[in-house]
Amino acid sequence: MTTGPSVHELATIALREGGDVVTLRRCTQSACRAAGLTGSPLVRLTTVVSEAGEHLLGASGLTARLRLEEAGTVVVAVRFGWREARRPPSTLLAAAARLLDDSRLLTSDDGGRHELVLAQAVPVPAASVAGLAADVRGRLAGTDTAADLIEALRTQNGQLLAALEESQHQQEELTRLNAELEETNAGVVALYSELASELEETNSGVVALYAELEDKTRQLELAHEYKTRFWANVSHELRSPVNSVIALARLLLDSGADPLSDEQRQQVALVHASGSTLLALVDELLDVAKAESGRLEPHPAETDLRALLHQLRGTLQGTAQPGVDLCIPDHIQRGPLVTDEVMLTRILRNVLSNALKFTVEGSVTLDVAEEDHGQGARFVFRVRDTGVGIPATEVDRVFEEFYQVRGPHQRGRSGTGLGLPYARRLTELLGGRLTLDSEIGHGTVVVVDIPARLARPEPQAPAETADAGQHGTADRAPAAAAGAAMRSVVVVDDDEAFLAGFRPLLDGLAESVTVLTDSGRAVDTVRSERPDAVFLDLNMPGTDGYEVRRLLAADPLTADVPVVVLTALDAADVDRPRLARVRAVLNKSRLTAEDLATALGRRAAPPARPSLTTPPRSSRIKERR
Template sequence: MCRALGLAEPERVRLITLVSEAGSSLLGAAGLSAEFAFRLSAPGPDRLEVRFGWAEEREPSAEIMAASRRLLDLCAHDRHRLVLGQNLPGPRSAEDLSARVQEELAALRGTDMSEELRNQNRELLAALEEARAQQEELQRLNQELEETNTGVMALYKELSNELEETNRGVVALYADLEDRSRQLRLASAAKTRFWANVSHELRSPVNAVIALAQLLLAADADPLTGEQHRQVSLIASSGNTLLALVEELLDTAKAESGRLEPQLVETDLRTVLYQLRGTLSTAAGEGVELDIEDVPFPGRFTTDEVMLTRILRNVLSNGLKFTAAGSVRLTIRGEERADGLWAVFTVTDTGVGIPEDQLDRVFEEFYQVRGAHQRGRSGTGLGLPYARRLSELLGGRLTLTSRVGSGTRVVIELPADPPAQGRPGTLGEGPLLRSVVIIDDDPDFVRTLGPVLDKLAEHTTEVTDSSQALRMIRTTMPDAVLVDLAMPAPDGYQVLQQIAAVPALSQVPVLVLTSTDQDTLDRSRLTRARAVLSKTHLTPERLAAALDVVRPDREPRPSPGADTGADTGTETDTGIA
């Protein structure tokens, strides 16, 4: 029947063996019967089933039941019934199965049962031989696997040792790199401090030289001879050049430390270009034409005017310096982009050009291209790095292309309306304040700041002796006080303390003006100050913004001479640090 139904030899041997063992264990039971059937089940596979039944209380052996459940597809049992089954391969019709079984059984009529038993034994031996061969193959594979595992474990151990050694080297290298990185950071910080300190120390005397030269050249000054006028003009020009270099050094140091912030105002590009044309026209050598396009910009343009001027001046100066014949040309155009209107400044020259392998290095600070670029041309190597850094601070970018012998092309792209952060307020018509007191022991700085304060306030009181500061403030009751920090005793910190001790002065806004690096200030002693501003590039707009645009029509202050309390006290101010 198993052969007729197409069962494979392993399944056939399992079913025949277990059915024979089950029948032997039940032999002799009252009413014992055995029924062979094949069952066609639509939801599941077709199956050959052998169904035993008996009348008395009797159980097949536990070993047969356990083996049947493990080796056959079906083993069902209750007190008087046992069903063993094996799934049949492939779906077939009931008629086909019946015909095949009937044909097989008809061939068995008259067959010697001992011969059939010998056939079954031969099949069983063949199955056992096959199982033994499979077991030997399995043992061989297990041995190979064990040998492979041994090799893998040895390789793993070797790789683990190498990895551990590599990790130790990496940790040591990382520690060395960290140490070197710390040293580089310290060196960079020291370099930045050096630049800032040197620039700060140079700026004051240079400002004094320029101011004195301007006084000598003023229309209302004593007349000078032609030679004297030429020499003083040379002093003023050299002083302005030196001041520009000092400002570049200081701004570069500030930019590296993240303290340089643009002051955004609406800018008249034609005025900027006019100033550049006047400043750089004398720098063009014989046979070199400076062409600065004078085309109105198509819309409002907001930027830091000082930074923009320095960017364009540096790029144009570079072009003039390295162009022996031909032209240096600046063009401007507006370009609408997805994020708004942009201004695109393009500077082209017909100079010596830059080798391709040097295009990236020209943006390294203090680096200068060797060869023809150095012959008879002075410079610090800060121009292009400084211009690119300022372009990025203004929210734009600077790119450069060049070929040796064919000139250089520099493109500066800036947003026409950058975010309003850091943008100072506007003054409007006329001064905003009635009076301002400025306390500073540097008369040259006070004189230089005079025109700025004239646009901010109707009246300015200058105090160069800080010991008289509190008396002058209480006498004039100004709308604002500007105070320097670095002064002979009492210094700016002490003046702030004196002002904070007078209750009647609690509403007077105080601004600190300083040329000292703001990172070195003692902020805990500046709580009385509304803001701390650098002395560089002070404008009426910056002062007005720091003072929150205090207008003269606000609540009246106590009149001069009114009782303002004692010179000392314990009440402190609630001003903004």
């Protein structure tokens, strides 16, 4: 920093011990008096300077420069300078801003030098600043320590006397107010009696208002139930077409499908990626709805933490922006972890994805530690990023559903505002807690703390249905040996888009496929064709899958045919008791030929070359409306 014509250095003091701070205070007092600054402004400046020196004492290279500066007005300024990354307390900075005419905390461009400026204006004409500076230097050179101490004592005594006089005045005023208060007591009593009478008259109105409040509460609860039901229904309705989009895109990208141009393959890959993202958002919405309604329950089991972290690394590595390092440990020596692996994966994926989204340089790091503070072993996951950070006023609000911190950092970064609320809700279901600490420009730290052993729910006896046990076993062994194709299967589903992606999965599993989009004809078709297996959707117009399953089990001619349920519903939303003894319940989201073969107890043969442009052979697939 350079010294111009309007800056006059008075003294520079190296602050190494407490005595140096006392010297700085005396010099500041002398400079203020010489410049005509007295009374309360002098006390405020010297007090703040003394407090700042005490707090910064010990900082590397700490010095204090006492100067007269002229920039429109003349000020007595004390500039503290030091090298290390150390800040004065925020309470001191706030007090300086209130008490002084100027207070600033400055940092050099390279961050290696810091400066605290404390200044108070003085009543000196700008023309006489140079002469005043010379006079102040002379006074500082001849400062008498003992005289300064006596003068300080006199000043403090004067302030004490003034305080005592003010206290005496306040005491007299208090006595007068007490007298006036006694005079008004009678009026207060009368007013109280009048108010009591009016209160009794309004009791009936309060009771009516309370009843109305209860009614409004019931309406809010009903509205909340409707909202949860709406989320669930919308999520279910979105899942089917999204699953179909993903399945069709997967078929187009299959190595054995008809060749695509590079541009077509890139476009289909984008369709597949967008569909997967949309499916994840739909699943997230559905889980939030289930959590709010209390229907989302963890299923604890022994969790392979190393495999879980490896999966996260592989999934998220490609989402990091150029120049950002994703650091996830690959070798962990820890005790056993018993928790819901799916929930934990979703928690960490949401937190890491959020960190990667708002980090444009630096790193996103996941640390794992096992801790025990007398309440049993716990696993603590800490995600640190060097991203944009969150304002202090917004930290609590980021856990509100659908809320997003507004700002230029949001441009080009999609999201629903459900990631952090969803992660915190899942953490609580795992018996843990999720906390967040952030500062603008200094990144964010999210801590997920869960117990090492989540208690398993008590096992419940399996529910029985009316058709269970009436016709022997409901599942017969497949007619053909494992690895060989079945003679025939019947598919009961009304979703044309899903069927387009599902038919190729049956190649190598069945020689003949009958597709029914009218569920009302399912029982008659199965009775007449006696297939090796039935693939059954649950949500269909008219006769739904539950009823079709009941009718099949009730008919002696169809009761032995294995049934595999295909559904877009989440596992927790499937009414299992109504599907007793079905071979399997498979989710449509990520269905593979291997899943179908496993459900039927056989190995999948290599499928024929899939093509969405070539219609299936009519001799092999029969469509029935």
